[in-house]
Amino acid sequence: MDDATLWDMARRIPTALLQTARLAWAVDPHMAITILLCQILSGVGTAVMLTSVARALPRLTTADPRTGLVHAWPALATATVAMAAGAAMWILADWATRRLNPKIASAADLTLVDLHMRAELAAYDAEGFSDRSQAAEVGALRAVDLADDAKTLTNGFVQLVSAATVLTSLHPLLLGVLLLSVIPRGLGGVVAARIDYRTHDRTISSRTVRGMMRWWLTTADLADELRANTMREYLHFWYRTMCDRVESRELEGARPYLFVTLLAAGLAGVFTLGMWASLAALVVTGAMTAAIAGTAVVASQTAGRALNSIVRYGAVMFHHGLYLSDYHAFVDEVRSMTASRGTVQVGVPKEIHLDGAGYTYAAKDAPALHPVTLTLRRGEVVALVGENGAGKSTLIRLLTGLTTASEGTVRWDDTDLATAEAESVWRHVGLVPQKNGHWPLAARENITLGQRREQGDDRVWAVADRVGMATALRELPGGLDTLLARSVWGGHELSGGQWQRLACARALYREPAVLVLDEPTSEMDARGEHQIFRELRAMAPDRITIVVTHRLDNVRMADRVIVLDRGRVREQGRFEDLVAAEGSLLGELYALSQER
Numbered sequence: 001m002d003d004a005t006l007w008d009m010a011r012r013i014p015t016a017l018l019q020t021a022r023l024a025w026a027v028d029p030h031m032a033i034t035i036l037l038c039q040i041l042s043g044v045g046t047a048v049m050l051t052s053v054a055r056a057l058p059r060l061t062t063a064d065p066r067t068g069l070v071h072a073w074p075a076l077a078t079a080t081v082a083m084a085a086g087a088a089m090w091i092l093a094d095w096a097t098r099r100l101n102p103k104i105a106s107a108a109d110l111t112l113v114d115l116h117m118r119a120e121l122a123a124y125d126a127e128g129f130s131d132r133s134q135a136a137e138v139g140a141l142r143a144v145d146l147a148d149d150a151k152t153l154t155n156g157f158v159q160l161v162s163a164a165t166v167l168t169s170l171h172p173l174l175l176g177v178l179l180l181s182v183i184p185r186g187l188g189g190v191v192a193a194r195i196d197y198r199t200h201d202r203t204i205s206s207r208t209v210r211g212m213m214r215w216w217l218t219t220a221d222l223a224d225e226l227r228a229n230t231m232r233e234y235l236h237f238w239y240r241t242m243c244d245r246v247e248s249r250e251l252e253g254a255r256p257y258l259f260v261t262l263l264a265a266g267l268a269g270v271f272t273l274g275m276w277a278s279l280a281a282l283v284v285t286g287a288m289t290a291a292i293a294g295t296a297v298v299a300s301q302t303a304g305r306a307l308n309s310i311v312r313y314g315a316v317m318f319h320h321g322l323y324l325s326d327y328h329a330f331v332d333e334v335r336s337m338t339a340s341r342g343t344v345q346v347g348v349p350k351e352i353h354l355d356g357a358g359y360t361y362a363a364k365d366a367p368a369l370h371p372v373t374l375t376l377r378r379g380e381v382v383a384l385v386g387e388n389g390a391g392k393s394t395l396i397r398l399l400t401g402l403t404t405a406s407e408g409t410v411r412w413d414d415t416d417l418a419t420a421e422a423e424s425v426w427r428h429v430g431l432v433p434q435k436n437g438h439w440p441l442a443a444r445e446n447i448t449l450g451q452r453r454e455q456g457d458d459r460v461w462a463v464a465d466r467v468g469m470a471t472a473l474r475e476l477p478g479g480l481d482t483l484l485a486r487s488v489w490g491g492h493e494l495s496g497g498q499w500q501r502l503a504c505a506r507a508l509y510r511e512p513a514v515l516v517l518d519e520p521t522s523e524m525d526a527r528g529e530h531q532i533f534r535e536l537r538a539m540a541p542d543r544i545t546i547v548v549t550h551r552l553d554n555v556r557m558a559d560r561v562i563v564l565d566r567g568r569v570r571e572q573g574r575f576e577d578l579v580a581a582e583g584s585l586l587g588e589l590y591a592l593s594q595e596r
């Protein structure tokens, strides 16, 4: 922004107008055409009005006003009709933009949300992804006013062109004088917009942090921790600091802004006076009649109003154009990273093979998972064990096709997941992730989440019972209809362990061929944990089951334990064999867990 010339900035406005037109055309071509036609017709109306005034005035300024009126009335009537038609066109364009605005805003927002959900997980790991995502969100939010701003701006141009054409036809000199009064205001507007954007640009990170902090300081999720650890004063200090930073930058910008706008207005005033003086000189020297000079004053007033719109909305469009560019750049970036791997449809797998499969995160040089060769079979319960950061969650992402391997291959039976259609893979997966979603939905939907419900609530109650949640759900005020969102009126909250049970119920409800549970019981009581692991065993014959857990007593139930150490498979086998083996990492971790 600091390097941008005024020309660079002015060039953004047509781009922004074009992008807005594209968005408008995509959501409602009829309304887009209506606005365009209205703009043209309103410009024609202004031109007709001004030329009619030009024709009427000389006739009115005759010695006998009555005769003058008789001669002038057809031109006056035309001017009135043209003005009324212009106003009607403006109202029609306003109606069309009001229909267009919400559609553009929804379409922009839906595009963003949809792209986020389709993107490869690797997109999230790209440097600065969340900043760009937030900037794009601002762009989508601003889209609600885009059509309105574009309409007012283009109308300003149309009016200006009409008035300028009429002025030129009256006397070519007038156009030059009009431009002189236009230029300082135009330049002033652009410089002021630049100051505004600079202020905005310099406060953006403070405002982003302030926004995040605001959520942390006001959400019920962190309210206990904040109070019990007496963090209020400390956090308030930080929040105040962010507010002060934004405030001081904005105040810094206020003085130059005032200076520029005053200077521009002063110069515009001087040039306007110059224009009137030129008109007076033309009349005095007989180069122009007083009537034509009167028309020129009306035309210059119209041009002045049009110019105000252009400057004001040009600055707004320039601002919005920047956000809109952020939006488009982000859409292009994420589109290039959406899951489009292949079209091969995957069936229920009997085996999952990893052949030298490894993974390196975009932000890291070293692999999170070094090449691994493994086969998992249906009917088998596999436990993944390892210290924090060993690569367990990364391995799960590869096994379930959530990410494709950076090297080697992951196959479900004979299908390489890199060539398979992602959704066809995930259809067979049931995942309880480490951080499971506390979806702000009814209890029923928290279990069924996007799945068919052929047998009414019978299956929902059955899985709730299997994870020990049936009683708790029955006791909710609305049973399965209860909204599970404390922050929403009428909503209820569950405990951490109850949410985990619900996440397990969700995975069981899917009856998946590949069941993956990443620390499913870390917040559960002993009874809940026992129940979940008993369920897993009972369900195991029909599926491939993979469990990640740090509670090593639970690992005994697995058919095979795979121990990861710094991204490598260090050992694998039956729990008892591994624990007993000399130098075993599992043995060491197990001994530590028993020592307390």
Ligand SMILES: Nc1ncnc2c1ncn2[C@@H]1O[C@H](COP(=O)(O)OP(=O)(O)OP(=O)(O)O)[C@@H](O)[C@H]1O
Pocket (backbone or CB within 6 Å): 125, 361, 362, 363, 364, 368, 386, 387, 388, 389, 390, 391, 392, 393, 394, 395, 434
């Ligand atoms: N999105 C990411 N971007 C960059 N590095 C990551 C990302 N996710 C994980 N890592 C890194 O990859 C390594 C393996 O992480 P992973 O989450 O697979 O470990 P884990 O065994 O599941 O750990 P934990 O037991 O703590 O859940 C770690 O060094 C971690 O810092």
